[in-house]
Amino acid sequence: MLEPDMNALPDAASPSGPPLFELLDVEKIYQVGVRSGLVARGHVGLAALDGVRLSIRRGSSVALVGESGSGKSTLLRVLLGLTEPTQGLALYRGQPVARMRAGGQDFAREVAMVYQDARGSLNPRMSVGELVAEPLRHFAICPPEEVAARTQDLLARVGLAADVAARYPSALSGGQVRRVAIARALASNPSVLVADEAVSGLDVSTQAQLLNLLRKLQRDMGITLFFITHDLGVASYLCEEIAIMYLGRIVETGPTNAVLAAPAHPYSLALRRAAPKFFEPITEPLPGEIPSPLDLPKGCRFSGRCAFVQDDCRASDPVLVPHGQGRAVACHHPVS
Ligand SMILES: Nc1ncnc2c1ncn2[C@@H]1O[C@H](COP(=O)(O)OP(=O)(O)OP(=O)(O)O)[C@@H](O)[C@H]1O
Numbered sequence: 001m002l003e004p005d006m007n008a009l010p011d012a013a014s015p016s017g018p019p020l021f022e023l024l025d026v027e028k029i030y031q032v033g034v035r036s037g038l039v040a041r042g043h044v045g046l047a048a049l050d051g052v053r054l055s056i057r058r059g060s061s062v063a064l065v066g067e068s069g070s071g072k073s074t075l076l077r078v079l080l081g082l083t084e085p086t087q088g089l090a091l092y093r094g095q096p097v098a099r100m101r102a103g104g105q106d107f108a109r110e111v112a113m114v115y116q117d118a119r120g121s122l123n124p125r126m127s128v129g130e131l132v133a134e135p136l137r138h139f140a141i142c143p144p145e146e147v148a149a150r151t152q153d154l155l156a157r158v159g160l161a162a163d164v165a166a167r168y169p170s171a172l173s174g175g176q177v178r179r180v181a182i183a184r185a186l187a188s189n190p191s192v193l194v195a196d197e198a199v200s201g202l203d204v205s206t207q208a209q210l211l212n213l214l215r216k217l218q219r220d221m222g223i224t225l226f227f228i229t230h231d232l233g234v235a236s237y238l239c240e241e242i243a244i245m246y247l248g249r250i251v252e253t254g255p256t257n258a259v260l261a262a263p264a265h266p267y268s269l270a271l272r273r274a275a276p277k278f279f280e281p282i283t284e285p286l287p288g289e290i291p292s293p294l295d296l297p298k299g300c301r302f303s304g305r306c307a308f309v310q311d312d313c314r315a316s317d318p319v320l321v322p323h324g325q326g327r328a329v330a331c332h333h334p335v336s
Pocket residue numbers: 030031032046047048066067068069070071072073074075293
């Protein structure tokens with residue numbers, strides 16, 4: 001087996017420039033109550049993240065992909081300093097992210113978020129114009145007399161007509177609400193846009209419009225994009241780099257096209273096979289059940305579902321090691 005050389009791991013991002021965000025061996029254990037029947041039996045630790053290393057460089061676009069329960073939201077919360085890791089470090093520009101968040105407005109201005117529940121994230125009592133103007137005023141992005149023009153400019157940039165400014169979120173379609181959320185996120189001139197399932201639940205043509213918009217914004221404005229999705233099609237369209245999660249671990253990273261063309265981890269291969277046509281519903285379910293994070297299998301977490309499992313897979317848990325050409329994989333027997 002290869003000796004793990006964690007320092008030599010490639011970044012899940014472009015090869016140059018210092019990292020903007022870094023997760024260093026992050027572990028997050030939640031204490032969850034256990035019961036038998038109606039009787040409480042104390043607490044056990046649930047490892048939502050285990051030994052996660054991820055580096056996101058300025059100007060890169062990185063997709064985080066995984067099934068429900070794999071730990072994507074927890075990773076995001078740790079990355080944004082909303083949850084303290086049990087072990088390891090989350091850094092932004094080389095500083096602990098919790099300190100950056102607590103230390104003033106810079107972090108809030110530089111790192112913008114588009115939530116999965118975009119409608120729920122917007123104050124229903126504010127008009128679209130007020131919603132987009134709010135961060136302009138809050139962060140003093142422009143002089144007060146320029147706020148109205150800047151608001152119109154932002155609405156135009158996300159493809160919304162000027163008259164939408166007078167409407168309230170309840171009067172908007174799902175696609176329009178996402179556009180407002182993106183305009184609001186862009187208002188602070190962020191360096192990073194973090195989006196959690198930002199196009200899921202929309203019809204295919206609205207999804208395509210929003211993906212085009214995000215791709216254009218990322219390329220034109222040089223914004224770093226960190227995009228959480230369970231959709232490989234979205235990941236491949238939008239992001240140059242991909243990180244695939246399984247049960248609290250990143251199991252494969254690298255350039256999206258290379259990883260999806262020839263997945264090295266059997267889990268990545270299973271995901272790819274389950275979605276033979278991107279942007280269409282999964283046609284073939286993944287084999288087996290995802291194990292409970294409270295009862296992890298010995299050895300590799302994927303061993304119980306893996307078509308290529310061998311004896312050593314059930315004995316020791318593989319760590320992420322370099323796999324050539326900017327890729328890394330956590331597998332004793334990579335499939336490519
Ligand atoms: N606050 C919490 N307390 C206890 N367990 C939690 C908590 N938040 C998440 N978990 C557990 O941690 C694991 C990872 O959850 P997480 O929400 O990060 O996954 P996810 O990949 O984002 O899933 P989804 O795509 O469904 O949002 C799951 O087993 C989940 O039940």
